[in-house]
Amino acid sequence: MSDSEVRDDVPVGRYLAAVREEAGLTQAQLAAKVTFSSTSVSRIESGDKSLSAEEFEAVLKAIGTTKARQLGEFVNQKWDVLERPEFDHPNREAMWSANVSLRKLRKVRDNPKVKNVFVRQIDLYEKELRRLAGFLRPCEHRVAFIGSIGVGKSTAICKLAGLLKPGETKLEREIVLDTGAGGTTICQVHVSHGSQYGLRIEPRSASSIRKDVEDFAEYLLYLTRGAAAKAGGQEDDSPGISKEVDRAIRNMSGLVEKKHKDEVGKWVRTDPAREVASKHTKVDDLAIDILTRMDLIRRNRRDAWYAEDSDSHPMQWLQQMFSDVNNGRSPEFTLPQKIEVVIPEPVFGKKDYCLEIIDTRGVSQDVYAARQDLESHFDDPRTLVVLCSTFFQAPEQTVQTLLRRAREAGLRDIEAKTVVLVLPHDDQVTQVKDNSGNYVESKEEGYDLKGDAVNLSLAQMGLGETTVLFFNVKEDAPQEIRDALITKLRELRHIYSGRIAQLSEAVELVIENQENEEVRLVFEEVNRHLSTWIEKHRVLEWDGQPVQEPLITAINNTRYAATVRAAVRRHGDWSNLDYYYQLGVGSRHKAVGLIGTRVGDFKKIVEHLMSDDQLAPARMYLGRILERVENSVGEAYKRMQFAGREVFKTDLQRDFDFWNWCDNRWGKGQGYRSAIRDHTAKQFEGHYEDAHVRIKQIINGEWEKLVQLLDEMIKDGGGQLTGSPPMAAGN
Ligand SMILES: Nc1nc2c(ncn2[C@@H]2O[C@H](COP(=O)(O)OP(=O)(O)OP(=O)(O)O)[C@@H](O)[C@H]2O)c(=O)[nH]1
Numbered sequence: 001m002s003d004s005e006v007r008d009d010v011p012v013g014r015y016l017a018a019v020r021e022e023a024g025l026t027q028a029q030l031a032a033k034v035t036f037s038s039t040s041v042s043r044i045e046s047g048d049k050s051l052s053a054e055e056f057e058a059v060l061k062a063i064g065t066t067k068a069r070q071l072g073e074f075v076n077q078k079w080d081v082l083e084r085p086e087f088d089h090p091n092r093e094a095m096w097s098a099n100v101s102l103r104k105l106r107k108v109r110d111n112p113k114v115k116n117v118f119v120r121q122i123d124l125y126e127k128e129l130r131r132l133a134g135f136l137r138p139c140e141h142r143v144a145f146i147g148s149i150g151v152g153k154s155t156a157i158c159k160l161a162g163l164l165k166p167g168e169t170k171l172e173r174e175i176v177l178d179t180g181a182g183g184t185t186i187c188q189v190h191v192s193h194g195s196q197y198g199l200r201i202e203p204r205s206a207s208s209i210r211k212d213v214e215d216f217a218e219y220l221l222y223l224t225r226g227a228a229a230k231a232g233g234q235e236d237d238s239p240g241i242s243k244e245v246d247r248a249i250r251n252m253s254g255l256v257e258k259k260h261k262d263e264v265g266k267w268v269r270t271d272p273a274r275e276v277a278s279k280h281t282k283v284d285d286l287a288i289d290i291l292t293r294m295d296l297i298r299r300n301r302r303d304a305w306y307a308e309d310s311d312s313h314p315m316q317w318l319q320q321m322f323s324d325v326n327n328g329r330s331p332e333f334t335l336p337q338k339i340e341v342v343i344p345e346p347v348f349g350k351k352d353y354c355l356e357i358i359d360t361r362g363v364s365q366d367v368y369a370a371r372q373d374l375e376s377h378f379d380d381p382r383t384l385v386v387l388c389s390t391f392f393q394a395p396e397q398t399v400q401t402l403l404r405r406a407r408e409a410g411l412r413d414i415e416a417k418t419v420v421l422v423l424p425h426d427d428q429v430t431q432v433k434d435n436s437g438n439y440v441e442s443k444e445e446g447y448d449l450k451g452d453a454v455n456l457s458l459a460q461m462g463l464g465e466t467t468v469l470f471f472n473v474k475e476d477a478p479q480e481i482r483d484a485l486i487t488k489l490r491e492l493r494h495i496y497s498g499r500i501a502q503l504s505e506a507v508e509l510v511i512e513n514q515e516n517e518e519v520r521l522v523f524e525e526v527n528r529h530l531s532t533w534i535e536k537h538r539v540l541e542w543d544g545q546p547v548q549e550p551l552i553t554a555i556n557n558t559r560y561a562a563t564v565r566a567a568v569r570r571h572g573d574w575s576n577l578d579y580y581y582q583l584g585v586g587s588r589h590k591a592v593g594l595i596g597t598r599v600g601d602f603k604k605i606v607e608h609l610m611s612d613d614q615l616a617p618a619r620m621y622l623g624r625i626l627e628r629v630e631n632s633v634g635e636a637y638k639r640m641q642f643a644g645r646e647v648f649k650t651d652l653q654r655d656f657d658f659w660n661w662c663d664n665r666w667g668k669g670q671g672y673r674s675a676i677r678d679h680t681a682k683q684f685e686g687h688y689e690d691a692h693v694r695i696k697q698i699i700n701g702e703w704e705k706l707v708q709l710l711d712e713m714i715k716d717g718g719g720q721l722t723g724s725p726p727m728a729a730g731n
Pocket residue numbers: 147148149150151152153154155156171172178179180181182183184185186360361362363424425426472473474
C-alpha cells in the first residue's frame with residue numbers, strides 16, 4: 001500500500017466501526033492500541049477524518065480479526081467491471097469473483113490469436129456473469145405467505161415480524177393484523193421497513209368496486225325475493241363476492257347486520273341491507289343506492305402515520321388502523337387492493353437483507369386456488385414462497401394445487417424458493433399417532449412423524465427437496481422460523497453464487513486453452529454435435545393441449561354458480577376466476593409442452609456429450625450452455641403467459657354475443673356452472689381463430705429466439721450474427 005490516502009470512494013470509517021464493534025473493541029480500546037486519541041477514532045469512523053494508507057493498515061492490524069484483514073483486502077480491490085458492493089454485502093466474494101473473471105475475459109478477448117470458438121465462449125460467460133451478479137447485487141427479497149383461508153397466515157406473520165400488541169394474553173388480541181375465523185385479510189398486505197409506523201393503501205378502482213356492489217345487490221334481491229327467486233333458478237345462496245368484500249361493503253354503506261333482544265329476551269338479527277333491498281326491484285337501482293351510501297368520493301385518504309406524541313402504543317394504533325381499513329370501517333379509506341404496513345425496524349431484524357413480508361388473501365374453498373395474485377410469486381426469482389398449511393391436512397389441497405401448477409408452468413428451482421409452513425394449533429401435535437397406534441410422546445416426535453408424511457407427499461410430486469417447517473405460534477420460538485427462512489434465502493442466493501463459481505472456473509479454462517489447438521478441436525467437435533441437433537429441430541412440431549384447458553378446469557373447480565356468475569358479470573376479468581389469466585397460463589402450458597420437450601431433448605444430448613471422457617475439456621462449457629438455455633426458456637414461458645393473456649383478452653372481452661349468452665343463462669334453471677363451462681369450451685373450439693394463430697406464432701417465435709441463441713453460442717460466425725458489441729451489459 002502506498003502512503004497516499006485511503007480511497008475516498010469507499011466509506012472506510014463506517015466499515016471500520018462495524019469491524020471494530022464485531023471484534024468487541026470500544027473506540028478507546030482501539031485508540032489505545034494505535035497512536036490515535038479516542039476522538040480521532042471517532043472522527044475517522046464518522047468519516048470526518050481521512051486516513052493514510054499506513055494508518056489504515058495499522059488500525060486493521062490493531063483490530064486483528066479476519067474481518068479486519070478482509071476489509072483491508074476489500075478496500076484495495078479494484079472493482080473495474082462491476083460496481084463495488086458494500087463491505088457487508090452477503091455475496092461480496094462471489095461478486096468479486098465475477099468482477100475478476102469479467103476482467104480476465106476482457107483481456108482474453110484482446111488477444112488477436114484467440115480463435116472464434118473461444119470468442120463465443122467469452123460472450124456466453126460474460127453475459128451469464130453479469131446476469132448472476134445482477135441478481136445478487138440487490139439484497140431485497142420478498143417472503144409471500146400463501147394458503148387457505150383461516151390457516152393462520154396473518155397470525156404467523158405477526159409473530160414472526162413482531163407485530164404484537166404488548167400486554168395482551170389472548171392470541172387474537174395480541175396480533176396486530178386482522179385475524180378471524182377465516183376470510184379476514186381483504187387484499188394483499190405488505191409489511192416493510194420504513195422511517196416510521198404507518199399504513200399506505202393502493203385503492204381498488206371505482207369500476208371494480210361497482211361490480212362488487214352489483215354482485216352484492218343481486219344477492220340481496222335474491223334473498224328478499226326468497227322462494228320466488230329460487231323458483232327462477234338460482235341454485236345456491238352464495239353472494240359471489242368473497243366474505244371479506246361482503247363485510248367491507250356492509251361496513252362502508254352502514255348496512256351491518258344487527259343483533260338485539262326481542263320482548264321475550266330472545267336474540268334476533270335484523271339486516272338493514274335486506275330492508276334497503278326490499279325497496280328496489282332492479283339490481284342497478286339497488287347497487288346505486290348502496291354505492292351512494294358508501295360515499296366513495298369522500299374516501300380519498302391513502303395513508304396514515306403514527307404520531308410520536310400519541311397516547312396509544314404504536315402497535316395498538318396500527319392494529320386499530322389496520323382493522324378499520326381492512327373492514328371498511330374508516331370513513332376516509334376506500335376498498336384497498338393492497339395495504340402496506342410500514343414499521344421503523346428492519347423486518348425480521350435483518351440489516352443485511354431488505355425484506356418485505358407479504359400476507360395474501362386466503363384461498364377460499366369456493367374458488368380454485370390458481371389465482372394470479374398468488375401464483376405470480378412463484379415467477380419472481382427474488383420471492384420466497386411460504387405455503388401455509390393446517391397441521392392435520394398438511395400439505396393441504398391448496399398447497400398441493402399450487403405446487404402442481406408451478407411444476408406445470410415449467411418453473412425451475414421450485415424447491416429452492418418454496419417452504420411449506422405447517423401451522424399446528426394448540427395441542428394438535430399431541431394427537432399424532434405413531435405406526436403402532438400410540439400417541440407421540442413429545443412435540444418433536446409429532447413434528448418428525450408429520451414431517452415424514454409431508455415430505456413423502458412432496459416427494460410424490462417430485463418436490464422432495466422442499467423445506468418443511470412447523471410453527472405453533474403459541475409455543476414455538478419465532479426466531480427459529482425467522483432463521484430458517486433467512487437460511488432458505490441464503491441458499492437461494494447461494495445457487496447464484498455457485499453458478500458464478502462455475503463460470504469463474506470455466507473462464508480459467510478459456511484462459512488456459514485459448515491457444516491450445518487440441519482443445520479447440522474438442523470444442524469444434526462438441527459444437528458440431530450440437531449444430532446437427534439444432535439443424536434437425538429448427539421448426540417446432542405443433543400439437544398438445546388446447547389453451548383453454550386451465551380455464552375450463554378453473555370454472556369446473558368453482559364451488560358456487562354465483563362465483564361463475566360474478567366472473568361473467570365482469571366479462572371474465574375477475575381475480576377469483578380470471579378468464580384471461582387462465583388463458584395466459586394455458587398458452588404457457590402449451591409453450592412448456594412444445595418448447596420444454598424440445599429443450600429436454602437438447603439437455604439429453606448435452607448430458608451425453610458431458611459424459612464422454614474424450615470431450616472432457618468441454619464439460620464446463622456444456623454445463624454453461626445448458627444453464628443459459630434453461631434460464632432463457634424460463635423467461636420465454638413468462639413472456640408466453642403474458643402474451644397469451646393479452647391475445648385472448650382482445651378477442652374474448654369484446655365478444656358480446658358470448659357474454660350475453662352467459663348473462664342470459666343466469667336464472668334459467670339449475671346447472672349454471674356446467675352450462676358456462678361447456679359453452680366456454682365449445683366457444684374456444686369454433687372461434688378466435690386469429691388468437692389461436694397468434695399464439696402459435698408467438699410460441700414459434702419464442703422457439704426461434706432460443707434457436708438463434710444456440711446459434712450464437714455454437715455456430716461458426718454465430719457470434720457476429722448477433723450484431724451486439726463486445727462486453728454488452730446484461731443479457
Ligand atoms: N388456538 C389457536 N388459534 C390460532 C392459532 N393460529 C391462528 N389462530 C386463529 O385462527 C384464526 C385464523 O387466523 P388468521 O391469522 O386470521 O388466518 P389467515 O390465514 O390469515 O386467514 P385469512 O386472512 O382469512 O386467509 C384466528 O382466529 C386466529 O386467532 C393457533 O396457533 N392456535
